Amino acid sequence: MLRHALSKTSSRLAPRGALTNPLHYASTSALDVDLSKKRNIGISAHVDSGKTTLTERILFYTGRIGAIHDVKGKDGVGAKMDSMDLEREKGITIQSAATFCKWGENHVNIIDTPGHVDFTIEVERALRVLDGAILVLCGVSGVQSQSLTVDRQMKRYNVPRVAFINKLDRSGSNPFKVIVDLKEKLKLNAAAVQLPVGLENDHEGVVDIVTQKMLINEGENGEIVAEKDIPEDMKELAEEKMAELIERLADVDDEIGEMFLMEETPTVEQLKAGIRRATIKCQFVPVFMGSAFKNKGVQPLLNGVIDYLPSPDEKDNFALDLDDEEKEVKIKVDSDEPLVALAFKLEEGKFGQLTYMRVYQGSLKRGMNIINVNSGKKIKIPRIVRMHSDELEDIEAAGSGEVVAMFGIECSSMDSFTDGANLAMTSMFVPEPVMSISVVPDKKSNTANFGKALAKFGKEDPTLRISTDPISKQTILAGMGELHLEVYIERMKREYDVNCETGRPSVNYKESIARKKEFTYLHKKQTGGSGQYAKVIGFVEPLEEDSEETFEFDNQCVGTNIPPEFYPSCEKGANDAAAKGGLIGMEVSGVRVVLQDGAAHAVDSSDMAFRYAMAQAVREAMGQADPSILEPIMKLDVVAPQEFQGAIVSGLNRRMGLIQNSSNMDDNVVIEADVPLAQMFGYSTDIRSITQGKGEFTMEYKMHQAVPRDQQSTLIKNFKEQEAQQNTAV
Structure with a gap:
């Protein structure tokens, strides 16, 4: 069995050879694992900070893989977690990938996520379901733009994290400047739990501040961690950083705070327990150091994951009780309780749809019947697998706190599953796309495959929006940026043999208004027989800047001048007007529509009449409320x-x-x-x-x-010219 690098019985990490035996990972069930020994973590960072390289080393040191490979695949293999050819060619992570490994007696589920902001949804969905995370930072660049985004995502889902300052072998690396960035730019209560032994070309290992020992990686691939006494020239710095660590903890942990006031020095066990409590509460971030590429500091980081990040039962998760007005109910992390699981990621594989699942409560067993809460459909589970990048390992069952995948389940991303309890998990934040292109297959014979590819990609990625232009009938792909859309065009070519012709990328503009404007609109039409009659009165106004809504309909009608059965039609009419603005036909944002009064006819009023009247009233009012185009x-x-x-x-x-x-x-x-x-x-x-x-x-x-x-005048002029040309062509 693999022992921790800081084991009291040995000054060295046990040889990893025993773990290369595949029997070490052989298991047909994930039900028998002690909850306290489970960790579900994500590895997230700015692009090119070394996330995938770090994951590769973790898999090697835990015996999950037998050899280390470079991210860009110079040896023709590439990193294990970058399974797509496109990822290996570009040297970037495009899709989040899951794996499972063991560190000592502990079972660790890991999700490696992309760094490019274009694929931020992959980070979003991973952090939505994980219990903890490793925030990787470059020792030279420190906190970068995507580090800020990842930090916001972690805070959104209250994900405890440890930080790992990577690339300390590079010229210009300065871990203490990075810690200052963590405090000032990310506003985190962070402190070092390690010190680097040398920097740049002299980087050898780390000093563990908690145990006051030096840890040096030895062996061909750094697989042996030698524990030594701290050199004399580093003792003063180690004591200084120990005092800083205790002071930071004392601000957020009562037990350490009391000892600090009494001027008592906590023991190693007390200090570790304090770090763990504060980290799990998201009140403290312990900072680890090393160089994944040079095989330094990875095993102590793994120990830190076990020591300081929560097990599934230590992270509070809540479901919505659909039988009690969606009241929040705390999840019980117990395999004997009713099932509550969430499908957080979908992939189309050679065996059909692969659905990644987080089991929050209860257990999944092959052959059992489960219910999709969102659709109400009952499904029998044909196959459960553990993921190791693109490899599948069949298991019979999975208990609470597990991350697994299933085949043969037809569902959408963020669907909840139970075995009878009417509970649902909350969804995740999905950012709006900012760029779109028109796409068309180069050959008519490829139309069927083109449609299959779009259906697959649209199901996999909530940030990829697929629509059809109503006038030109072209297919429009909208996404998070140029790289995002380029990758899907390339995947269409590789996976479906469909070459696409693309139109020039266009920006997803929106339309809004600057002031309030009242409206009174009467729609009256007589065609012999029953006619159409609807009158609506109200106003449009800009929403508050900090409003979470992009468009709001508020019905303030009193009485029955408009019969209540026509209220939904009025709301639909307002939404019709918001879907296509009057300037350049783009979606309306930041507008509130208020319906105050109106009138109806006993015979001629209908749903269609009120829907049309409301749409026209809102369009006319917005046109007189200082409309503007937003970019x-x-x-x-x-x-x-x-x-x-x-x-x-x-x-x-x-x-x-x-x-x-x-x-x-x-x-x-x-x-x-x-x-x-x-x-x-x-x-x-x-x-x-x-x-x-x-x-x-x-x-x-x-x-x-x-x-x-x-620019607004130019955009309006171009839109009208384009519309005229398309109408002429039709």
């Missing part, structure tokens, strides 16, 4: 050598960018700017040209903002 603004981070700063700034100015901040990071400059997405097409080529290939950038959606008046 997506992106938060852009550019990192490049300082010598190119002037060229980068002038280039962003030409693209209507607003510089928010500029700072130096060793020999590089970091420029933060807000830039309209419409101005960012082709920027990847420009930045390479401007910086001689040395610069890189990341961007993510920030908000929608009104376009300048001259």
Whole structure:
């Protein structure tokens, strides 16, 4: 059995050879695992911080794989968790991938997530179902734009995390600056639980502040961790950081706080228990250090995952009781309780749809009947598997707290499953797409495969929106950015042998209003026989800036001037008007429609009449309420050598960018700017040209903002011309 690196009975990590025996992982059931020994964790970070490399080392040291491979697959193999050919070619993670490993007696489910903001939904769905996470940070770059996004996602789902400062072997690495970033940029109560032994080319290992021991990786692949005394020249720093760690903990943990006031020094066990309590409450972030690529610090990080992150029964999860007005009910993490499970990710595989499931309560067994709470359908489970990247391992059953996958289950992402209890889990936050392109297969013979591909991708990815232009009849793909859409076009070619012709990317504009406007609209039509009659009175107004809603309908009618049975028709009419604005035909956002009164006819009023009247009333009112076009603004981070700063700034100015901040990071400059997405097409080529290939950038959606008046006039003019051409063609 593999022992912890910090075992009291040995100063070295036991050889991992015993774990390469596949029998170590042989199991037909996941019901017999002690809950306290389970960990469900995600590994998340900014792009190129070393998440997948870290996962590769974890799998190697836990005996899950027998050899280490590079992320970009230079040896023709590639990292285990990047199973798609496209991932190995590009050297990036596109889809989150799940695996399972053992560390000593502990069972760890791991999900490796993408770093690119275009695939942020993969991080979102993973953090929605996991109990803890490792936030990986680059020792040189520190907290970057996607680090901020991941932090927001972790806070949204109250996910406890440990931080791992990676790449300490690289030139310019400074873990203490990264800890300052964690405190100042992410507002986290963070403190080091380790110190680096050497940096850059001299990086050898870490000093464990809690145990006051030095841990050095030895062996061909760092598989042996030697425990040694702290060198004399590091003892003073280790004591200083120990005092800082205790002080940080004392602010959030009563037991450590009391000892701090009494000037007592906690024992190793007391300190670990305090770190664990504060971490699980999301009040503290212990910071680990190392270099995954150089095989340093990974085993102590694994010990930290076990020591400080929660088991499934230590993380509070709640379901909605559908029999009691969706009242929140705390989940009991017990395999003998009624089943409550959540489908959080779907994939189409060679055996059909693969559904990733988190079992919150109760248990899943092969052959049992379960109910899809969302659709009401009863389903028999034909097959349960554990995932190891793209490999499947059949199991007979899975208990509470497990992450597994099932075949033969027809459902949608975020569907809840039970075996009788009328409980449902809450869904997840899905960001709105910001960019769209038109796609059409190059051959008519590929139309069937084209349709299959779109159906599969749309089911897998909630941020990929598929629609048909009502006039041109073209298929429109909307997504989170250029890379997001490019990947799906490439996957269509590789997986379905469908080459696509794409139209120029277009921005997902929205429409809004600037002031309140009342409306009174009468729809009256007589055609011989029963006619149409509907009158509506009310107003439109802008929503508050901090409102979570994008469009709101408020019925304030009193009395029966409008019969109550026509209220739903009025709401549908308002939604019709919001679906296509009057300026450039885009979705309306930030508008509240209030219905106050109206009139009906005993014979001529109908659902259709009120729906039409309301739609026309809202359209006319919005047209007189200072309508505006909103465009997506992106938060852009550019990192490049300082010598190119002037060229980068002038280039962003030409693209209507607003510089928010500029700072130096060793020999590089970091420029933060807000830039309209419409101005960012082709920027990847420009930045390479401007910086001689040395610069890189990341961007993510920030908000929608009104376009300048001259640009609005141009957009309206272009829309009308395009509409006229399409009408002529029809």
